[in-house]
Structures are given as C-alpha cells and as structure tokens.
Amino acid sequence: MTETAIHLDRVGKSFALDNGKQLTALSEIDLRIGKGEFVALLGPSGCGKSTVLRLAAALETPSAGRVTIDGKEPQALSRAHRLGVAFQDHALLPWLDIFANVALPFQVAGRKVDDARVKELIGLVGLAGFEKARPRQLSGGMRQRASIARALALQPDVLLLDEPFGALDAVTRRHMNLELQRIWSAQRITTLLVTHSVDEALFLADRVIVMSGRPGRIIRDISIPFERPRHPSVMRDKRFHELVDELTLALEPEGAAP
Amino acid sequence: MTLQSEAVHRLVLGAVGVGLFLAIWQVIGTYRLAGMTWPPLTDVLAFIADPSKQGLFVRAMLASFASVALGYVVGILSGVAAAMLGQVLPIMRPGLDRLVAVIHAVPLVALAPVFMVLANRDLTPPAISALGVFYMIYVATTSGLKAASHTHRDLFTALGSSPTSRFLRLELPAALPALVSGMKLAIPVAFIGTIVGEWFGASRGLGLLMVSAMQNFQIPLLWSAVLIVTTASLALFGLMSLFERLVYGRFQ
Numbered sequence: 001m002t003e004t005a006i007h008l009d010r011v012g013k014s015f016a017l018d019n020g021k022q023l024t025a026l027s028e029i030d031l032r033i034g035k036g037e038f039v040a041l042l043g044p045s046g047c048g049k050s051t052v053l054r055l056a057a058a059l060e061t062p063s064a065g066r067v068t069i070d071g072k073e074p075q076a077l078s079r080a081h082r083l084g085v086a087f088q089d090h091a092l093l094p095w096l097d098i099f100a101n102v103a104l105p106f107q108v109a110g111r112k113v114d115d116a117r118v119k120e121l122i123g124l125v126g127l128a129g130f131e132k133a134r135p136r137q138l139s140g141g142m143r144q145r146a147s148i149a150r151a152l153a154l155q156p157d158v159l160l161l162d163e164p165f166g167a168l169d170a171v172t173r174r175h176m177n178l179e180l181q182r183i184w185s186a187q188r189i190t191t192l193l194v195t196h197s198v199d200e201a202l203f204l205a206d207r208v209i210v211m212s213g214r215p216g217r218i219i220r221d222i223s224i225p226f227e228r229p230r231h232p233s234v235m236r237d238k239r240f241h242e243l244v245d246e247l248t249l250a251l252e253p254e255g256a257a258p
Numbered sequence: 259m260t261l262q263s264e265a266v267h268r269l270v271l272g273a274v275g276v277g278l279f280l281a282i283w284q285v286i287g288t289y290r291l292a293g294m295t296w297p298p299l300t301d302v303l304a305f306i307a308d309p310s311k312q313g314l315f316v317r318a319m320l321a322s323f324a325s326v327a328l329g330y331v332v333g334i335l336s337g338v339a340a341a342m343l344g345q346v347l348p349i350m351r352p353g354l355d356r357l358v359a360v361i362h363a364v365p366l367v368a369l370a371p372v373f374m375v376l377a378n379r380d381l382t383p384p385a386i387s388a389l390g391v392f393y394m395i396y397v398a399t400t401s402g403l404k405a406a407s408h409t410h411r412d413l414f415t416a417l418g419s420s421p422t423s424r425f426l427r428l429e430l431p432a433a434l435p436a437l438v439s440g441m442k443l444a445i446p447v448a449f450i451g452t453i454v455g456e457w458f459g460a461s462r463g464l465g466l467l468m469v470s471a472m473q474n475f476q477i478p479l480l481w482s483a484v485l486i487v488t489t490a491s492l493a494l495f496g497l498m499s500l501f502e503r504l505v506y507g508r509f510q
C-alpha cells in the first residue's frame with residue numbers, strides 16, 4: 001500500500017448519555033486509508049459510520065486510541081483549510097446564492113475568492129447557469145452537487161463524504177455517482193465515503209470497509225478490482241454481482257461470522 | 259400563484275376584520291350603548307380633522323413619535339450590542355442574562371417616577387421605551403445567535419473557521435430572522451413605554467394629552483389621542499410584518 005493518509009489506531013468512542021450511562025459507539029477500530037485512495041464505509045444504520053467520519057474530521061475526539069492524518073492531529077488539517085466535507089444534509093447557507101456558497105471555503109480561509117475556480121467547479125458538477133440561484137430554488141440533487149463543489153473548492157487533501165446522496169432518488173443517485181467518479185478520477189483526492197448503498201460503494205471505491213454495530217467494529221475489508229475509469233456497464237459485470245452478494249451477506253445481522 | 263392568492267385572502271380577511279371593528283365602534287357610539295363616554299367613530303375623526311385642533315395634535319404627535327423612535331433605536335442598538343457581547347465573550351453571558359432579567363422584573367410603570375426625579379422629565383418617555391425594547395431585542399438576538407444548525411456549525415469547524423468568521427458568516431445571518439421578529443414585537447412596546455412615560459408628567463406628547471383629557475372630561479380629545487397612537491403602532495407593526503416575511507424568505 002502507498003503512504004498512509006488517514007490512520008485510526010485502535011480507536012474507541014463512547015458517548016455519555018443523558019441517563020448517565022455510557023454508549024460505546026466504536027471499539028478497536030483499526031483503519032488505514034492510503035494517500036489518493038477512495039474508501040467506502042458500509043454498514044447498517046447506527047453502527048458508527050458517521051462517528052468514524054467525524055473522528056477523521058476532528059468533529060469528535062476519540063475516547064481511546066488515536067486518529068492521525070498525515071501523521072498529525074486531524075485538527076491540523078481543518079485548521080490549514082485542507083479538508084473537504086459534505087453531509088447528507090447539504091448544509092448550504094440559505095442566505096447565499098450558489099456561487100457564494102461554493103466560494104465560502106475561500107472566505108472562511110481568509111483567501112481571495114478564485115472566481116475562475118468557483119465557476120469551473122460549478123460547471124464541473126453541472127450547475128453552470130445557476131450561480132445566482134438560491135439553494136431553496138434548486139432540487140435536492142442540485143443542492144447536493146453544490147455542496148460537493150464546495151467541498152472541492154480549496155483542492156483539499158482529504159474529502160469526507162457522509163451519505164451525500166442518501167436523500168436522493170435512485171436515478172438521481174446513480175447520476176451523481178457517475179459525476180463523482182468523473183470528478184474524483186481527475187483529482188484522486190484521499191476520500192472516505194460513508195454510504196449504505198452496496199452498489200454505490202462498489203462503483204466508486206478502491207476499498208470497501210464493512211462495519212457491524214453495537215459496538216461498531218470493522219468486519220470486512222475488501223479491495224475492489226475494477227479498472228478506472230469505471231463505466232456504468234461495470235454494474236452488469238459478473239464479478240460486480242458476486243461482490244454485491246458478498247457484501248449484502250456481510251451486512252445481514254448474522255453475516256458477521258465468516 | 260397559490261402563495262399570492264393566500265396572501266390576498268389574508269389581506270381581505272384582515273380588512274373585513276378591521277371594517278367590522280370600526281362599524282361596531284360606530285354603532286355603539288351612535289346609540290350610546292356604552293354610555294356617554296363612548297363617542298361614535300365619526301365624531302372622533304371629525305374632532306381630529308378639525309383645523310383648530312391641528313396644531314395641538316401635530317405638536318403632541320411630533321413629541322411622542324420622536325420619543326418612540328429614539329427609544330426604539332436606542333433599545334435595538336443596545337439590545338443587539340449586549341447580545342453580541344454575550345456571544346463573543348461567553349464569560350459575560352451569565353452576568354448579562356441576570357442583569358437583563360432584573361431589568362425586566364422591575365415594572366416599567368414603577369420606574370417612570372424614579373426617572374422623572376433622576377433625569378430630565380422629557381427624557382423619561384424615550385428611556386422607558388428603550389428599556390422595554392432593549393429587553394425584547396436582547397432576548398430575540400440571544401436566541402437567534404443560537405439558531406444556526408448543528409450541520410452548519412460542523413461545516414464551519416471542518417472548514418477551519420476562526421471564531422470571528424463563524425460569527426460574521428454564520429451566527430449573525432442565522433440570527434437575523436429572530437432579530438426582525440423581535441423588532442416587530444418591540445414596536446408596541448416602544449409606544450407603550452413612551453405613553454406611560456408621558457403620563458408621569460412629560461411637558462408634551464400624546465400621553466400627556468390623554469391624561470389631561472381624562473382629568474378634564476374631554477371625551478373626544480381622549481379618544482382622538484388613543485386612536486392616533488393605536489393607528490400609528492398598528493401601521494408600523496404591519497410594516498415590520500412585511501419586512502419580517504421578506505427576511506424569513508431570504509434567511510431561512
């Protein structure tokens with residue numbers, strides 16, 4: 001494997017609940033994501049996928065173990081404005097138009113907005129002509145595309161995506177997967193994608209990690225063999241179907257035992 | 259389309275409501291259903307329109323409206339400033355909250371005579387207005403500054419935002435709808451503050467007019483003053499409602 005970018009070293013995370021009890025969300029998570037690697041994180045809902053991603057984004061601190069990015073604390077990455085994130089909730093600012101939303105990372109970083117770069121990104125996600133539109137005037141799919149453009153604005157070293165297409169219908173979702181693949185192939189940013197769609201994980205990722213819940217653990221780590229760039233026809237490949245079956249089985253409650 | 263027809267619908271209903279209210283006022287007054295102290299609306303309007311009374315009303319209105327405006331603006335500026343201070347310096351927050359709660363707990367009516375003795379008697383009406391408005395705006399802005407969603411906050415953290423940038427680009431714009439709602443509700447508060455302040459012996463104003471009309475049993479004068487104050491307060495309240503809708507449409 002190439003150089004490690006994101007490293008979760010025997011990480012545990014527990015939350016203090018309101019009733020005074022502790023909830024162990026993650027235990028003994030060991031995960032290395034290489035530089036330029038695209039890793040998809042699959043698992044039933046509530047198994048701790050978002051928590052893994054939030055630890056990498058320095059939005060949570062581990063209760064046990066250590067999280068590093070390029071050997072440093074994950075805060076160092078966000079403070080240096082080298083992190084791109086997109087959530088299931090697009091998190092666009094309703095009072096800014098699409099151009100200003102995509103340009104937000106420049107302003108937060110205190111840099112001069114690179115108009116050409118913002119325009120280019122808006123074109124890249126297929127929103128050319130909507131620069132002056134407000135988020136509320138766009139469809140759910142368009143908003144998600146804008147939030148992905150925003151995540152890419154500063155050419156981040158690491159991209160963290162938490163079910164960015166989770167709220168979209170199947171057709172739009174497939175379309176978005178194609179676009180994300182195209183964008184990612186051009187830039188090869190280290191990416192962690194949380195999803196609960198097996199197809200999405202297989203189509204986009206170099207590696208698929210499967211988690212099981214209570215407490216969240218990693219139960220599978222599968223390398224995906226398909227050549228890039230991937231054409232949608234790869235989804236009709238026999239090997240693709242075998243992997244879908246394997247992962248679907250792993251996701252079933254009893255699938256944990258090999 | 260539907261939104262527009264809904265707005266028209268509400269406008270019509272509102273107009274019907276106001277019309278009905280004025281008609282009932284007129285009927286009660288005409289037939290003296292509530293005794294001699296309830297004049298018909300037309301008598302009150304004729305009294306206001308009487309050229310010989312113009313000077314009186316204009317002078318009183320100028321004094322009262324200036325006081326309302328002064329109290330409103332000072333109350334808003336100080337309320338927003340105090341709320342921002344609590345946000346930027348969280349260490350100040352508990353102290354500010356308690357101070358504001360104490361100010362609010364003291365009845366404004368009780369403060370008026372104290373102001374009269376302490377300060378200029380013509381500064382009492384705007385001061386009482388400002389206090390009431392200040393409380394309203396402090397509470398609205400403080401809650402507004404907490405209105406930004408968790409995902410938006412997470413986004414700013416992940417983007418490596420400084421506290422200043424988070425405040426200016428997220429918390430402040432997210433607080434605007436609550437602030438404007440507070441500004442709308444503060445309109446009647448500003449009017450009440452001024453009128454109450456004037457009752458305690460200001461040298462000019464509609465509040466003073468009301469007190470002297472009451473004491474001298476000048477019924478049409480009393481009702482005229484009340485009608486002017488109410489109309490002005492309602493008109494500004496309606497204007498702020500429109501502005502509020504504009505801001506909500508844009509910032510939420």
Ligand SMILES: Nc1ncnc2c1ncn2[C@@H]1O[C@H](COP(=O)(O)OP(=O)(O)O)[C@@H](O)[C@H]1O
Binds near residue numbers: 016
């Ligand atoms: N801030 C929090 N406080 C308490 N419990 C939490 C918190 N965040 C997550 N959890 C719990 O941790 C577990 C994993 O959550 P999450 O990582 O969001 O799962 P997933 O993204 O896989 O659906 C869940 O049981 C959830 O209720």
Ligand SMILES: [Mg+2]
Binds near residue numbers: 049050051
């Ligand atoms: Mg989740």
